[in-house]
Amino acid sequence: METNVLEVHNLRTSFYTDDGEVKAVDGVSFTLPKGKTLGIVGESGSGKSITALSILQLLASNGKIIDGEIRFKGENLIGYSDRKMRDIRGNAISMIFQEPMTSLNPVFTIGQQISESLIKHQKLSKRDALLKSVDLLKLVGIPSPEARVRNYPYELSGGMRQRVMIAMALACDPEILIADEPTTALDVTIQAQILQLIKELQHRLGMSVVFITHDLGVVAETCDYVAVMYAGQVVEYSDVFTIFKEPKHPYTIGLLNSLPRHDMEQDKLEPIRGNVPNVRDMPIGCRFSPRCPAATDLCRAELPELSKDDKGNDVRCWIYSDNWDGEMEVNVYGEKRIAQGRGVKAVFSD
Amino acid sequence: MAKKELLKVEGLKQYFPIKGGLLGRTVNHVKAVDDITFTIHEGETVSIVGESGCGKSTTGRAILRLEEPTEGKVSFNDVDLTSLSLRQMRKHRKDLQIIFQDPYASINPRQTVSDILNEAMTIQNSVPPKKRRKRIIELLETVGLNEYQADRYPHEFSGGQRQRIGIARALAVNPKLIICDEAVSALDVSIQAQVLNLLEELQEEYNLTYLFISHDLGVVRHISDRVIVMYLGKIVEIGEKEEIFEKPKHPYTKALLSAIPVPDPTHKKTHIALKGDVPSPIDPPAGCRFHTRCPFAQDKCKQEEPLLKTHRIMDETHQAACHFVEEIENGELLPRDYEIKPILN
Structure with a gap:
């Protein structure tokens, strides 16, 4: 039986600035089954990184989780004391960041940096921690790890640094690894090495992975489940095949239509018109409604809930709800579809 | 034609x-671009692709003489740009423009949009002041912005x-050639598609020629007519877009293409996993520069630099710099010590 190692329900995280409240995350729900990989995709400013930081409660001092649940193996992490969170961070749940250059401390050797969490969480001696660091470097495929533990970050290439970050994250055998754009700063041939490494380690160690990325190719290649985020909210959540073959939300469809492909010829790209809304001035109804080709008065007036469709996938769109009354022809990116209450078939053509 | x-x-x-x-003498050189030759035809879009440090941006800058090239000749409309004085060069810059990657850093924050555009026209005197x-x-309307x-x-x-x-x-x-140096790389895909479509429309309308520098092969496939693949300062392969993407010949091009994740979860592909990192351009490997990572490398590759040429089995417009194109293609030469891995799922 599949159990969910992580369940996030209706998460809301706000930042309080001089100019008022910024609702960076405003309705995020997803589940991560044990041993699987969940991709969180979205464009810049969609709140995907803040979602990750909220899970680990690593928010800046003006940020606060104001609502929702984050259940890790059934226990709600919200309300945990700092001390209890510290036992989880880097231990049961660990994270790797986008910039391997800035996430490592330049004045400590990589051995010292990997040892830190081993000494803290696993109470190893300095010596044993360093020995385990060598093993970890070997695990992530760094050649001559005995010599490399004494290196400083500047002595390593970008790909090597990201491997070190992964070694640090794996030090305490985490149950969940959160990877925030781990390959975005890397060249594709190095990206391929790192993605492969994460996959292999996941299989070997039985970890569950949350993969945050803007790259739909990376999602298709690495993830089992996908949460698509737009303007602080999850707009669609389902398995990876459904997202790519039968996307439901007009934003997901638009995203796939805008993507230039290297593996096939396309005539013209179909961009999403307009721009991402300003976080301080969100549309009243559906946040995608100003850009949505199918938007109606209902969409502009009321925000739809994230609700299950007939296959058990989540979508936040009026078209798929009972409130969508009557019949209406909807033009979703060049494809005509007949929309009626719960009846619309939004099949994304190849 | x-x-x-x-x-x-x-x-x-x-x-x-x-x-x-101690004396600050020149002790060595970074060979960012090392002896490359290519042509671009009018109205065409040619892309240069490659990983960071391969010399693609440097090539763009050297063409405009934003950095004085060390050696070589750049002719535009049969005028040798490298022999011009800076004053003469400025006149020619009217025909060759560049769009940079970072839209935040490449425009002056203290100028209004109108000042920015006015300055360009003043320097080149391309439009009489009254009509500016x-x-x-x-x-502004052409690029999809508003008068206000x-x-x-x-x-x-x-x-x-x-x-x-x-x-x-x-x-x-009113340029003839625009160099787009990672011009859409910093943009989100939905916006990137808007800008790519705009560039294509402008090309049709003004008969523009583009030199498109990018690391994103999806973008390159979409916009290009021809593609140049660079590795460590050298051109390793050049050809029509379909040739490069459908029938790549150089082992590096093949590895590069196979490394890009495909946005289709049902796609079963195999990686040609390249080992290690790109070597330093300060002291590039002798012979073929790719030999340290190439799964097909032979002794000859370590000693003799391959020429960029059309091999017998290739389309006449297609060139690759590899000694063993034919042997690899007909299976006489098999890859050593590398993995073709199915993606784990």
Whole structure:
């Protein structure tokens, strides 16, 4: 039986600035089954990184989780004391960041940096921690790890640094690894090495992975489940095949239509018109409604809930709800579809 | 139909000195671009692709002489740009414009959009002063901005809109060739698609020629007619877009293409996993520069530099710099010590 190692329900995280409240995350729900990989995709400013930081409660001092649940193996992490969170961070749940250059401390050797969490969480001696660091470097495929533990970050290439970050994250055998754009700063041939490494380690160690990325190719290649985020909210959540073959939300469809492909010829790209809304001035109804080709008065007036469709996938769109009354022809990116209450078939053509 | 050659780059080299020692003498060079030759025809889009440090941006800058090339010749419309004085060069820059990657850093934050466009026209005197305001509004409309935005400052625009300002600035002087240096790389896909479509429309309307520098092969496939693949300062393969993407011949091109994740979860593909990192351009490997990572490398590859040429089995417009194109293609030469891995799922 599949159990969910992580369940996030209706998460809301706000930042309080001089100019008022910024609702960076405003309705995020997803589940991560044990041993699987969940991709969180979205464009810049969609709140995907803040979602990750909220899970680990690593928010800046003006940020606060104001609502929702984050259940890790059934226990709600919200309300945990700092001390209890510290036992989880880097231990049961660990994270790797986008910039391997800035996430490592330049004045400590990589051995010292990997040892830190081993000494803290696993109470190893300095010596044993360093020995385990060598093993970890070997695990992530760094050649001559005995010599490399004494290196400083500047002595390593970008790909090597990201491997070190992964070694640090794996030090305490985490149950969940959160990877925030781990390959975005890397060249594709190095990206391929790192993605492969994460996959292999996941299989070997039985970890569950949350993969945050803007790259739909990376999602298709690495993830089992996908949460698509737009303007602080999850707009669609389902398995990876459904997202790519039968996307439901007009934003997901638009995203796939805008993507230039290297593996096939396309005539013209179909961009999403307009721009991402300003976080301080969100549309009243559906946040995608100003850009949505199918938007109606209902969409502009009321925000739809994230609700299950007939296959058990989540979508936040009026078209798929009972409130969508009557019949209406909807033009979703060049494809005509007949929309009626719960009846619309939004099949994304190849 | 033979198209007119617009830009011709011959034997271009760009070495950057490394100063060292007590006296600050030049101790070595970074060979960023090392002897490359190619031509671009009028109305064509040619892309240069490659990973960071391969010399693709340096090539673009050297063509415009934003960095003085170390050696080689760049001819534009049969005029040798490298032999011109800087004053003469400025005149020619009217025909060659560049759009940079970072729309936040490449426009002056203290100038309004109208000032930015006006400056370009003033320097090149491309539009008489009285007609400039009208032209500015025209340009803004061309790139999808509005007249009322002319007197705004860059910070009031989003990333995609700023890139449109960069495009308007390039268009302000009626150029023939525009070098797009990672011009859409910083943009989100939905916005990137808007800007790519705009670039294509402008090309049709003004018969523009593009040199498109990018690391994103999806973008390159979409926009290019021909593609140049660079590795460590050298061209390793050049050809029509379909040839490069469907029938790549150089082992590096093949590895590069196989490394890009495909946005289709049902796609079963195999990686040609390249080992290790790109070597340093300060002291590039002898012979073929790719031999340290190439799964097919032979002794000959370590000693003799391969020429960029059309091999027997290739289309006449297609060239690759590899000694063993034919042997690899007909299976006589098998890859050593590398993995073709199915993706784990």
